[in-house]
Each structure stands twice: as C-alpha cells, then as structure tokens.
Amino acid sequence: MANTQYLLWVMIGTLTLLCxxxxxxxxxxxxxxxxxxxxAGLxxxxxxAIFLITR
Structure with missing residues (x-):
C-alpha cells in the first residue's frame, strides 16, 4: 500500500506546478x-478533466 505522506507531497508538488x-x-x-x-477556460x-478522471 502506498504511503499516504508520499502521496500528499506528490499532490502538493503537482498543484504547485499547475498553479x-x-x-x-x-x-x-x-x-x-x-x-x-x-x-476561466483553463x-x-x-x-x-478531474470530473471525467474520477468518474
């Protein structure tokens, strides 16, 4: 099972790059x-995209 702290840092890094x-x-x-x-378009x-991926 994946380490939740690792996943948290991956999500934080991804959101930072996206911003x-x-x-x-x-x-x-x-x-x-x-x-x-x-x-607004982005x-x-x-x-x-998030809706379709998590559906």
Whole structure:
C-alpha cells in the first residue's frame, strides 16, 4: 500500500506546478480581459478533466 505522506507531497508538488503553469499562461496575456478568459477556460478544462478522471 502506498504511503499516504508520499502521496500528499506528490499532490502538493503537482498543484504547485499547475498553479505556476496557470500563472505563467495568464500572465503572458496581452490584456486583462484575455487573461481572465484564459484563466476561466483553463479552470473549466481542468474541472472537466478531474470530473471525467474520477468518474
């Protein structure tokens, strides 16, 4: 059985990398409106992916 502390650190690392990726993508947007739309699109994509994976 997997060590739960190991899995916790893997999840924390994955979420950190995901936050950095989203921050870089949104930060590179030319206008705040495009950045907000990009953030909303990425958030919706990841929520749908999580729903489909855990279903």
């Amino acid at each position: 950095i990726f989203i921050g870089v993508v949104v930060g590179r947007a030319k206008t705040p409106r495009i950045g907000t739309m990009t953030f 958030l919706a994509f990841f929520l749908v």
